Amino acid sequence: MPTRAHFTTMSETRNIKRTPLPEPTLRRLPWYLAYVRTLHSRQEQYVSSTQVAKAINVDAAQFAKDLSYLGIKGKPRIGYETRTLMQRLVDTLGFKLKHNAVVVGAGSLGGALMQDMGLSQYGLSIVAGFDVNPALTGTAICGIPIYEVGQLAERCRQFEATIAILTVPVEFAQQAADAAVQSGIKSIWNFTPVRIVVPPHVVVVDTPIYADLALLYNRATGNVK
Amino acid sequence: MPTRAHFTTMSETRNIKRTPLPEPTLRRLPWYLAYVRTLHSRQEQYVSSTQVAKAINVDAAQFAKDLSYLGIKGKPRIGYETRTLMQRLVDTLGFKLKHNAVVVGAGSLGGALMQDMGLSQYGLSIVAGFDVNPALTGTAICGIPIYEVGQLAERCRQFEATIAILTVPVEFAQQAADAAVQSGIKSIWNFTPVRIVVPPHVVVVDTPIYADLALLYNRATGNVK
Numbered sequence: 001m002p003t004r005a006h007f008t009t010m011s012e013t014r015n016i017k018r019t020p021l022p023e024p025t026l027r028r029l030p031w032y033l034a035y036v037r038t039l040h041s042r043q044e045q046y047v048s049s050t051q052v053a054k055a056i057n058v059d060a061a062q063f064a065k066d067l068s069y070l071g072i073k074g075k076p077r078i079g080y081e082t083r084t085l086m087q088r089l090v091d092t093l094g095f096k097l098k099h100n101a102v103v104v105g106a107g108s109l110g111g112a113l114m115q116d117m118g119l120s121q122y123g124l125s126i127v128a129g130f131d132v133n134p135a136l137t138g139t140a141i142c143g144i145p146i147y148e149v150g151q152l153a154e155r156c157r158q159f160e161a162t163i164a165i166l167t168v169p170v171e172f173a174q175q176a177a178d179a180a181v182q183s184g185i186k187s188i189w190n191f192t193p194v195r196i197v198v199p200p201h202v203v204v205v206d207t208p209i210y211a212d213l214a215l216l217y218n219r220a221t222g223n224v225k
Numbered sequence: 226m227p228t229r230a231h232f233t234t235m236s237e238t239r240n241i242k243r244t245p246l247p248e249p250t251l252r253r254l255p256w257y258l259a260y261v262r263t264l265h266s267r268q269e270q271y272v273s274s275t276q277v278a279k280a281i282n283v284d285a286a287q288f289a290k291d292l293s294y295l296g297i298k299g300k301p302r303i304g305y306e307t308r309t310l311m312q313r314l315v316d317t318l319g320f321k322l323k324h325n326a327v328v329v330g331a332g333s334l335g336g337a338l339m340q341d342m343g344l345s346q347y348g349l350s351i352v353a354g355f356d357v358n359p360a361l362t363g364t365a366i367c368g369i370p371i372y373e374v375g376q377l378a379e380r381c382r383q384f385e386a387t388i389a390i391l392t393v394p395v396e397f398a399q400q401a402a403d404a405a406v407q408s409g410i411k412s413i414w415n416f417t418p419v420r421i422v423v424p425p426h427v428v429v430v431d432t433p434i435y436a437d438l439a440l441l442y443n444r445a446t447g448n449v450k
Contacts, residue, residue, distance in 0.1 A: 020450045026443055030418035030436045034395040041396050056420045094442030095435075108343035115340065118333035122435050123442065163441065170259040171266050187445045189437070193255035195281045203444040207437045210320075210347050211255045212414065212430050216388065217319030217348065218251055219428040220412045225245045 021092075025066045031056050032063065033089040040082045048079035095123040100161040101189070103129040104176045105168030106136050106146045109191055109209075113165060114141040127159040132172075149176070153183035162186045170194050177204075246317075250291045256281050257288065258314040265307045273304035320348045325386040326414070328354040329401045330393030331361050331371045334416055334434075338390060339366040352384040357397075374401070378408035387411045395419050402429075 035056050039047055053060035064074065067085075070092050074080045090096050103110040106129035113119070114126055129146040131137055137148045147155055155161075164180035166173060166188055173194035180188060187203040190196055193210050218224040260281050264272055278285035289299065292310075295317050299305045315321050328335040331354035338344070339351055354371040356362055362373045372380055380386075389405035391398060391413055398419035405413060412428040415421055418435050443449040 020448055021443065022450050023440065026440060026449050027433065027436045030433065030439060031420055034398070034418040038396040057422070058420075092448075093435075093439040094446070094448075095439070097442070099442060108341045112337035112341040116333045116337040119438075122438050124438060162445070171263040173259070187441050189441055193259040195256050195283075197282070203441060205437050205441040205444065207432065207434055208252065208255065209432055210318075211252045212432045213344075213347055213349060214255060214318040214320070215248065215251060216412050216414055216428060216430040217322070217324060218246065219430065220387070221319070223245055223317075223319075224251050225247050 019069065021069050025069055026093075028058065028062075028066055029089055029093055031058070032066070033086065033093065036082050036086045036089065040086055044082055046079050047082050047085065049074055051079070093122075095121070097123050098125050099123050099163055100125050100127050100159055101163035101165055102127060102152070102156060102159070102161045102180075102185075103144075103165045103167060104149070104152070104180055105166065105172075106131040106141065107133070107167065107169075110165065110167035111136075111141050113167065113191075114144050117142070124163070126165070127161055128155050130155075149179060152179050156180075156183040156185060164188050166190045166192055166196070168192060244294065246294050250294055251318075253283065253287075253291055254314055254318055256283070257291070258311065258318065261307050261311045261314065265311055269307055271304050272307050272310065274299055276304070318347075320346070322348050323350050324348050324388055325350050325352050325384055326388035326390055327352060327377070327381060327384070327386045327405075327410075328369075328390045328392060329374070329377070329405055330391065330397075331356040331366065332358070332392070332394075335390065335392035336361075336366050338392065338416075339369050342367070349388070351390070352386055353380050355380075374404060377404050381405075381408045381410060389413050391415045391417055391421070393417060 032052060035052060036047060049060045049063045052063050070088055072088055101124055103114055103126055110129060114129055126144055129141060129144055130149045130152055131146055132149055136146050139146050162185065164185040166176060168176045170192055173192040174196055177188055177196040177198060181198055181202055190204055190206045191209060193208060196204060198204055215224060257277060260277060261272060274285040274288045277288050295313055297313055326349055328339055328351055335354060339354055351369055354366060354369055355374045355377055356371055357374055361371050364371050389410040391401060393401045395417055398417040399421055402413055402421040402423060406423055406427055415429055415431045416434060418433060421429060423429055440449060
C-alpha cells in the first residue's frame with residue numbers, strides 16, 4: 001500500500017504557479033469532477049488516468065495533460081488520490097468560493113433559477129432578483145427579494161453582487177445588459193438567445209438553452225448533420 | 226414600396242426539399258430569431274442581411290448562407306420580410322411543434338425547470354417528473370405530477386413522452402439515462418456534468434451549466450485563456 005506522501009497534496013500544488021487554463025481544458029474539468037465524485041462516494045481512494053479515460057470517453061493523455069495545468073501529477077501505476085483530486089478540481093473551477101449574483105428578469109426562467117438551491121453547491125449565491133413587472137417587484141422567491149430594475153445599481157452595491165444572470169425577454173436583453181454593466185456588474189451569465197454587446201472589461205458567458213433544445217429536436221428528426 | 230410578391234413566402238419555401246442543416250448553422254438560427262422578433266415587435270416589416278450582420282456581429286454572407294439552407298432567399302436591396310422570416314425560423318428550429326418531455330430528478334434544478342413555463346413557447350411540454358425521494362413522489366409542481374422512478378416506462382407511454390430531461394445527482398446520471406432509454410425515450414437533454422452513454426438511436430444534447438458557471442468565474446479572474 002503506497003503511503004500518502006506518494007500523492008500530490010494541496011500544500012504541494014499551492015507553490016506551483018498557475019498558468020491560465022485553455023477553455024477546452026476548463027470545460028472538461030466538470031466531467032472529471034463528476035466522475036471522481038462518484039468514485040469518492042463509493043469510497044474508492046485512488047483513480048488512474050486510464051480508468052478516467054475509459055469511464056468518460058476522454059483520451060488518457062489528454063486527461064493527464066489537463067491535470068498538469070492544475071499542477072497535479074499522478075504517480076505511475078498508482079494514479080491520483082480521489083479526495084485530493086476532487087478538492088483540487090472544485091478549487092480550480094471556482095466552486096468553493098461564494099459568488100454573489102443577481103437575476104435580471106425574475107419571470108419564468110429567472111424565477112426558476114432563483115429556486116434552484118443546487119447552484120449554491122457550485123459557488124453561486126443569488127442574492128436578489130429584478131423585474132419590471134409590478135406583480136413581481138416587492139415579492140420574494142425562496143426568500144430572495146425581487147426589486148424594480150431601477151434599483152439595480154443600488155442593490156448590486158448593497159449585496160456586493162458581481163454577476164448578473166440575464167433572463168429577460170429578447171427585446172430587452174441588450175438594455176438589461178447595459179443596465180447591469182452600469183451597475184458595476186463584472187460578469188453576465190446570458191440565458192437569452194441575444195448576442196449582447198458589453199465593454200471589454202465585462203465577461204459574458206452564454207448558456208444557449210433554446211439552441212440546445214432546437215438541436216435536440218432536430219437531431220431526433222435527422223434535420224441536423 | 227415593393228409588393229409582397231418580391232418576398233419569399235411560406236408557400237414558396239415549402240416546395241424546396243430541406244437538406245440537413247450543419248450544427249453551427251442551427252446554433253446561429255436562435256440569434257437571428259431573437260433579432261427578427263425584436264424588429265417585428267417594433268413593427269419593422271423588412272430586414273436586410275447587412276442589418277442583421279451588424280446587429281448581431283455575424284458575417285452577412287454567413288447569414289445569407291445559413292438562410293439558404295432553409296430555402297429562404299432575400300431580394301437584393303430589399304432583404305427579408307420579418308414576419309415570414311420569423312415564422313420560418315420558428316418552424317425550422319422545431320419550436321412550433323409540441324414535444325412531450327419528462328424530468329428525471331425533480332429536485333432543485335429539475336423542479337425549477339418544471340416551473341419554467343417559458344419553455345412551452347419553445348415547444349417543450351413537460352408532462353411529468355420522476356424522483357426517488359418519497360417527499361417528492363405523489364406531489365406536483367405547477368400541476369405537473371411527480372412519480373416514482375419505477376413508473377418511468379409506464380408513464381412515458383401514457384404521456385407519449387419522447388424526451389427525458391436529466392437533472393439527477395452525478396452518481397445516478399448513467400443509471401437514470403439507462404432507465405429513460407429502457408422506457409422508450411428517444412432524446413435526452415442532459416443537465417448533469419456526466420458524459421452519459423446511450424445506444425446509437427438515442428440523441429443526447431448536453432447543457433453544461435456548471436461548466437458555463439466555471440467559465441464565468443475563471444474568465445473574470447483571468448484564469449482561463
